[in-house]
Amino acid sequence: MLIQLVNLSKVYDIGAVRVEALRGINLSIERNEYVAIMGPSGSGKSTLMNVLGCLDTPTSGEYLLNNNRVSEMDDDQLAEIRNREIGFVFQTFNLLPRANALHNVELPLIYNGTPTQQRRQLAKEALEKVGLEDRMHHKPNELSGGQRQRVAIARALVNKPSIILADEPTGNLDSKTGDEIMEIFEALHEQGNTIILVTHEEYIAEHSDRIIRLRDGSIERDESMSR
Amino acid sequence: MPRFLIYAAEGVKIAYEALRAYKLRSILTTLGIVIGVTTVITIVSLIQGLNRAFTSEISSLGTDTLYIGKWPWMMDGDDWLKFRNRPNVTIKEANEVRSASQLAQAVAPVMRTQRIIKYQGKSLERVAVVGTTEDYLLTANATPEEGRFLIPSDVDQNRAVVVIGSEVADKLFEKEDPIGKRVSIAGRKFRVIGILEKRGTMFDNNLDILAIMPIGAFQSVFGATRRRIEIQVKVVNPAMVEEAEYELTGIMRRVRGLPAIKENNFAINKQSMFLDMYNKLTRVLWAVAIGVGAISLLVGGIGIMNIMLVSVTERTREIGIRKAIGARKTDILWQFLIESMMICGLGVVIGIGLAVGLAKLVAATTPLPAAITLWVVFLGLAFVVGIGVFFGIYPASKAAKLNPIEALRYE
Ligand SMILES: Nc1ncnc2c1ncn2[C@@H]1O[C@H](COP(=O)(O)OP(=O)(O)OP(=O)(O)O)[C@@H](O)[C@H]1O
């Protein structure tokens, strides 16, 4: 099993208010699954993704990644997981504004000590995969929204992670550009990647083969689709 | 390439881009460091220049020569009356010292005045005229370059002869050979018997505008009474200066019949008195250098810390992104440490540049020879690491400790 969540909860305790963003989530995801997470705003989708991406820690419950307890890992091990196992694609792209596309994609390779030559080569290949080979030296503010998201996807791919997490990757894009992005995910899935993405759009969720619906921090429905 | 170098290269690149993006801010931030480094290097090079100049200034006073006189060279203002009432040193006392001292190699009584010296219509003003004995050759390093120095018979017979300084020879005789010529001083004729080697200057006094004659001849021309006499004593061995001072004190007290309860009514002067005073002076300069340097480096360091804190806050999202894609705490720590060291480095480079310029300016416009030495520059570079790390570590560790998701959410 690639991912296993056991009775996982996340509580935000901000003074007077206690927000239970996730309540007792039990969930298993296999390698090479294509999962869409849906649900109304505030239902805990992003919170769940952040926990899956080892960016955030659950309040209780257990997260097993490749059968290893994430709660037992130290900071450096978590950094290593984020670097090698997980490719995160954000709704707001989260690119470094002063770095060009190539350097943005190289970044994960810098943090695992890939030598310069090889790093440049891998980053170029990743940018080619998302069809941006002619925009390598553009800064994010010289790129369209769709192009920025493709840079972000290339960055998520470059370390060949086992899981790609995408939190509303098309949320800031028009539907045509969104479709182009979804084609990239589709291709990645076909190449054997595990993909988990959050979306509000049914037509986007239909690309997946499993839809998990959240409501108030709990799984309301978890349906696999025959494709 | 080792992993660390890969991160370091990235750190330098990020820092460089950040510095470029905020050029003015970065330069203003370095101001404290610049002032500190400039001050310290300038003062230190000034001190070193002074040291060199001073050592050559006082080199005409031998380290192995003692000067017995009525007045000490260094005194506090209010002691003046006490010294004035002391008896003058006499030639008789000089002779006593000469015969009694075991540690003296040469003892010369010296009388001085300033006169015009003339030769065939040409004249030279304010010539230092010295009356002394043959021992002055040793006590004052008055080596003749041509002719000879005073000999005992010149002194014993009060011969009207002079040994002249090189500048006197140049000015009065030009191409003529002065030896054997007669110059006139205070209306009397003196035969030139020797010309001294060039001796340079001491504290702006030209030591080559000089005429040396037997002390008896001096007294018969300028009068014997109320003239200050100094006894110059060259010690047999430079290591024995202190013993010699002790011995001379004993001889003088005995000659003057001073009872044990009375204090000395003469002064024994030596070159090291200038050195002591000089060292006191440079100690002040050192203190100023250290004080100004420390304060401005502290202020500069705090400025760097402040700007780094601002920079960490501004770049919270960037830190979040880096962490989200696998940067470890130490990677972020180094990134910001490198940045603060680079700001510091910029300050040091500007500071050294300014200091070099200032030293050149000082050397060109004043007689002070300022000299920048390499160790000062290396010291400056050490500040980069020191200050940059010291004041950068807090902001950098603040950045490193950021929680990735909170950093990403930061608006
Ligand atoms: N840092 C936080 N501090 C306090 N409460 C938080 C924090 N982050 C999220 N929450 C709360 O947790 C709940 C779930 O938030 P989450 O961002 O996971 O929702 P979401 O399903 O992604 O919503 P959307 O579709 O609008 O993105 C919300 O009620 C939100 O207010």
Ligand SMILES: [Mg+2]
């Ligand atoms: Mg969300």
